Amino acid sequence: MSNLKIFIAGHRGMVGSAVWRKLAAKGYTNLIGMGSKELDLRDQSAVNSFFKAEQPDVVIDAAARVGGILANNNYPYQFLMENLQIQNNLIDAALKENVAKFIFLGSSCIYPKLAPQPLKEEYLLTSSLEPTNEWYAIAKIAGVKACEAIRKQYGKDFVSLMPTNLYGPFDNFDYETSHVMPAMIRKFHDAKNSAQDEKTAPPVTLWGSGSPMREFLHVDDMADAVVFALENQLAEHLYNVGTGTDLSIKDLATLVQKTVGHLGEMVWDSSKPDGTPRKLMDVSKLQKEGWKYQIPLEEGIKETYAWFLTNQANFKQVKIDTL
Numbered sequence: 570m571s572n573l574k575i576f577i578a579g580h581r582g583m584v585g586s587a588v589w590r591k592l593a594a595k596g597y598t599n600l601i602g603m604g605s606k607e608l609d610l611r612d613q614s615a616v617n618s619f620f621k622a623e624q625p626d627v628v629i630d631a632a633a634r635v636g637g638i639l640a641n642n643n644y645p646y647q648f649l650m651e652n653l654q655i656q657n658n659l660i661d662a663a664l665k666e667n668v669a670k671f672i673f674l675g676s677s678c679i680y681p682k683l684a685p686q687p688l689k690e691e692y693l694l695t696s697s698l699e700p701t702n703e704w705y706a707i708a709k710i711a712g713v714k715a716c717e718a719i720r721k722q723y724g725k726d727f728v729s730l731m732p733t734n735l736y737g738p739f740d741n742f743d744y745e746t747s748h749v750m751p752a753m754i755r756k757f758h759d760a761k762n763s764a765q766d767e768k769t770a771p772p773v774t775l776w777g778s779g780s781p782m783r784e785f786l787h788v789d790d791m792a793d794a795v796v797f798a799l800e801n802q803l804a805e806h807l808y809n810v811g812t813g814t815d816l817s818i819k820d821l822a823t824l825v826q827k828t829v830g831h832l833g834e835m836v837w838d839s840s841k842p843d844g845t846p847r848k849l850m851d852v853s854k855l856q857k858e859g860w861k862y863q864i865p866l867e868e869g870i871k872e873t874y875a876w877f878l879t880n881q882a883n884f885k886q887v888k889i890d891t892l
């Protein structure tokens with residue numbers, strides 16, 4: 570049991586809620602969370618007042634404007650500015666209020682589009698970013714650099730974890746704004762359910778060519794990595810978090826289709842972007858510290874589809890507010 574006061578920013582999101590569950594299960598009793606309606610993390614003075622009043626020992630930053638390839642491409646300003654505002658307010662307030670440990674979550678898209686594979690942490694800022702998500706990536710790079718600067722200048726334990734593509738319970742299943750895994754689960758499921766009989770399911774339309782390669786990590790493994798980073802003093806400021814293996818989007822589609830039990834065709838919509846051709850993580854640095862993923866992809870997809878089936882009435886569908 571631990572009484573460490575831990576503020577999980579974004580505790581209602583896919584990652585934040587998984588971190589909360591994991592910490593609660595491990596006996597952490599002093600967890601705090603605020604929804605965006607109670608505390609808008611873009612509001613600097615509200616964030617400063619909250620930190621002054623609460624004085625957390627640890628902050629886990631799982632709050633962000635998050636979305637799949639199309640949302641990133643269509644709303645560049647929101648993905649750049651909201652993420653900068655949220656993370657800047659959290660990081661700066663944590664420094665001022667003397668928070669002992671800060672865990673910042675970035676994304677594998679911080680690495681250059683055409684970097685050598687697998688992606689090592691040291692490839693950061695060596696060439697240009699993938700255009701569909703450079704806005705989000707630039708915000709995340711600024712977060713990594715802010716934490717690195719605090720570590721260098723103040724010697725504080727601020728660390729950044731870069732997750733690969735994540736999936737699992739409490740994901741966003743919106744057709745337009747979601748990532749590929751929840752999109753596929755919902756599309757195959759809806760097509761299967763709209764069939765007259767099982768063998769005449771309508772086709773499912775997927776985006777791009779299906780040739781990009783992606784790596785997927787179950788959110789419970791991600792939460793486990795966050796808890797590992799919390800409980801251990803990591804030697805460096807930046808660590809990749811993933812499985813170290815990837816597959817093509819076409820192969821993923823076949824796996825999800827089989828899990829869901831859709832028997833129709835797949836159609837590939839080439840008017841939608843492919844995004845980066847490959848972003849396989851080199852996960853050896855965190856492995857050397859002692860952390861490794863546990864949940865195999867097939868098992869994770871089965872479990873996520875089971876969760877989707879029991880939560881169909883109220884799964885999350887994120888819409889993006891613009892000015």
Ligand SMILES: NC(=O)C1=CN([C@@H]2O[C@H](COP(=O)(O)OP(=O)(O)OC[C@H]3O[C@@H](n4cnc5c(N)ncnc54)[C@H](OP(=O)(O)O)[C@@H]3O)[C@@H](O)[C@H]2O)C=CC1
Nearest residue numbers: 579581582583584604605609610632633635674676734735
């Ligand atoms: N999902 C993925 O595949 C990946 C995610 N990541 C990173 O992991 C982290 C968590 O992502 P994930 O859980 O998937 O995202 P979700 O969209 O599921 O959750 C994000 C959370 O952020 C909160 N939030 C957003 N804007 C604000 C705001 N203005 N004020 C307060 N809270 C806000 C939301 O709160 P509320 O619900 O109350 O509105 C929500 O709970 C992010 O940093 C993301 O960049 C990195 C790589 C891949």
Ligand SMILES: C[C@H]1O[C@H](OP(=O)(O)OP(=O)(O)OC[C@H]2O[C@@H](n3cnc4c(=O)[nH]c(N)nc43)[C@H](O)[C@@H]2O)[C@@H](O)[C@@H](O)C1=O
Nearest residue numbers: 636637638676678702747748749752775776777842843844
């Ligand atoms: C986590 C990561 O997530 C994003 O990057 P991404 O990996 O490109 O995103 P994605 O999951 O949306 O797509 C992966 C691939 O899958 C293809 N694809 C097929 N059919 C569907 C489909 O129906 N929906 C979606 N979303 N994609 C589809 C799609 O065309 C692409 O080739 C960024 O936000 C980035 O900033 C980031 O951090």
